[in-house]
Amino acid sequence: TGVGIQDILQCQIDFAGTDALIDYSKLTLCARQQNIQILPMFASAVIIFAHLSLGSGAFLRLNGPIINDIFLGKITCWNDSRVQQLNPSLNLPTKPILRVVRDGTSGTTQTMTNAMA
Structure with a gap:
């Protein structure tokens, strides 16, 4: 768990952002008492890239x-x-x-x- 999530769950900060989903069932007692709201805002992707010289039009396939x-x-x-x-x-x-x-x-x-x- 990232620092922002840890801090919000320990009620040390008032606002944070994260790429990770937070499971409501894992909210700490402090966070539940403080009525922490989870607001899904964006869908994002994780991109994997490779730096290879494969030739014109070549496409690397990975699974x-x-x-x-x-x-x-x-x-x-x-x-x-x-x-x-x-x-x-x-x-x-x-x-x-x-x-x-x-x-x-x-x-x-x-x-x-x-x-x-």
């Missing part, structure tokens, strides 16, 4: 299990056989995948974790 394995460090090279199998027409480079992940909690991290689960 959920492969994305999970990349983020979990189980797939470490672009020409891994599982990635290549989804992209038979591409000449994927023998190049390590440099993962960049967020350090710490955030609504985006929670959304991504839920999607991967």
Whole structure:
């Protein structure tokens, strides 16, 4: 849980925003007593991107299990056989995948974790 959510649930602040859904059943006693209102405002997306030179018009295909394995460090090279199998027409480079992940909690991290689960 992110700092903003923790602070609002502990009644330390009056207003916060988050990318993560807050389950009403998990509101703290303090938050219920203070009549905390949850106002869904926007729908958002988490974008995954890859920096690869594949040629004009080439499109990299990934599926959920492969994305999970990349983020979990189980797939470490672009020409891994599982990635290549989804992209038979591409000449994927023998190049390590440099993962960049967020350090710490955030609504985006929670959304991504839920999607991967």
